[in-house]
Amino acid sequence: MARRLVGFHVLRGMGVTLKTFCETYPWGRAVLRVLRIPSTNGLVTIEYPEVKQQHSERFRYFPFLVYDGTPDDLRCVACKICEQECPPQCIHIVMEKDAQGRPVKVHGRTLPAQFDIDMSICMSCRICVDVCPFDAIEMDNAYELSASDRFEHMLFDKQRLLKSNEYFQQIKPTEASEVDQRLAAKQKKTAAPAQAQPASAAPSSPPAAPPGAGPAAPPTGRTPGPQPTGPPRAPQSPPPGA
Amino acid sequence: MLPAAEALKTELEQLLPGVSVTLEGTALAIAAKDLLAVSRCLKDTDRFAMDYLSNVTAVDYPTEQRIQMVYHLYSMSQRHGPLTLLVNVDRAQPELESVTPLWRSAEFQEREVYDLFGVRFQGHPDLRRILMWDGFEGHPMRRDYVVEDQDNAPEPVR
């Protein structure tokens, strides 16, 4: 019967919109409660500049560089793996070199003299984080970065990219603690072979090149082909504890 | 069920005298002149019933002076597939019969191949550029096409 009645289902549909309308007001929800119609809080939007969206922990926007302690003590060794793997090619790294052209080493590590990311090109894919063997680059969740100049302001240099490990701990506690554990284990491993012959088998993932060593030779610019992302195969033979 | 590649090859050669099929893995490579005959046979023979042409594309091999057309065929009624057909065309004069009269799904895809690789399809109802604009020069998906470098474009004169 109802099927033939023109407009019956239009009215039923309007009932749905009326209910949703009521759900967005406190008085409306009270009316629905009185009428015993199951309802929810229909307010699904937030007033953005005043109220900010709560993002999940993994929310990623643009990358940043992590340092431990002081900004001079950054984890990046300018190995250029991220520069090579970045799909839109938005990372530019220059290694710190002395007058003879040899890489400068601080605490046995090479350093980037220049580390730029063009944020107007970056597409937040997180591949740089995945490939970094030193956990030196991580994804930030700061997203209010609008600027009036697309070229000057969106080109982030090393100073703008550097953020402390504490900041990383604060924005992504789970991931940061995982990274810290991994780095601590690596440190132990590099400290241990100082006394004995390097005995441990190289872990398959993550590629654990000891942070002290860095890449043996400075990688030359944009040579195609594989970069030494893993540790050398040498210390595989003696089983641990043998 | 679709017969295995070797059986399919012998069966096709029996059905179509004068057609030679070579196997490349599980794909069937045929000569450009046989494309329409083989396609029609694959579509109309009940055993094959390749009524669904899923994918039409081309691969450019500039060192070997050829462009390889790749067709992926399935059968919706028999629910089997894929059958891959490979057809080599000359890179300098790329011309091939269109399969659009058999399968409408080739219509846009052949236009795309024409647009990006420059293969001309004989018998296509409406062979125009589809992704690039009319009047665009060159075929961007060819391996030797030089991408214009936007970053190093000359500074505009003020």
Place this chain on the structure above:
Amino acid sequence: MSPEIDTRPQVETQTLEVNLGPQHPSTHGVFRMVATLDGETVIRLKPVMGYMHRNHEKIAEGLTYIGCFPYTDRLDYFCAMTNNLALAVAIERLAGIQVSERGEYIRVIMAELTRLVNHTAVTGFLLNDMGAFGTPLLYAFREREKILDLFEAASGSRMMCNYVRPGGVREDLPAGWVERAWEIVRAYPKFLDEFETLLTKNDIILQRTQQVGKLPQPLAVSAGITGPMLRASGVNYDIRKVDGYSVYPRVQFKVPLGTVGDVYDRYLIRILEMRESLKILEQALQALPTTSPSISPKGAAMGKAPRTFRPPKGHAYGRIEAPKGELGFFLVSDGSPQPYRYRIRPPSFINLTVLEDMCLGQKVADVIVILGSIDIVLCEVDR
């Protein structure tokens, strides 16, 4: 006035060529239709595309296989997860990579959530095109947003997920994710019921969609139409069933089929598919293994060092049932870390082949509805 004598003056008519788009909200992006009209009736219609063309296939030839994944997110931005999945399936076929058990289930969960996202949104857009401005679309977006929050929790991004990898998924689900997914799966049927009360029997929608844009079965098969559009025309062809990839053979679900093949059938098929997706989700969430890792060791190593991954020479075609139809990736490897040829078979693009056939003889206002029912995303059409 007597009916025998037509006293109206004889009017000379001529056809009119109208450009619909490219800057028109109903074309779902920068898409242009050159329609030739006789009065209000369409007698010719030529789609013009390519405004968003960026030659993703060319870009990919200079990238590693892993480096292609973020670009696939930007193909059909509603369905980033299934785009990733299709490429992963193709790479796995090319290199013979095994997928971890848990990875398979997470992929299926993500793919079905994507189907919910896509079908909900496209139904909203279809209604928007019909003139129900805003209301159904915003209801749809309200629900879609909840699923996008899930995607963000798992992958870090709402839409550009870049989550699926060969061998599984990039990282495991965070703590509490499965519970949140269950909440959505349990609440979704209620939303669908409400949505259907609003729409399914609405007289205006029936008038606008029934017998409009009919697609006959033989044409649909010959034109390579896939996805809900094909099934609305009554062809039982769902790649989840036919190829039986991933863990789909292990879950129970039905394939809804239409009888008429008009816009209304396409709408109904999408609603019914969402209900089937919910069934798949329930089973997959139930069966999600906890012991196996989310990514196989080979896939994990590949993600860490993309340049060391060199698939053997050869070619592979991997396809999945994406929400819009068959999404396939054809890869040719020459043994280097970069694909020699990387081809996308986009469902939106090929489904557009029959746009003219469906629109001929219809009124110009119906063209918009028919286009809406095809469900295209221009970033995927143009690539």
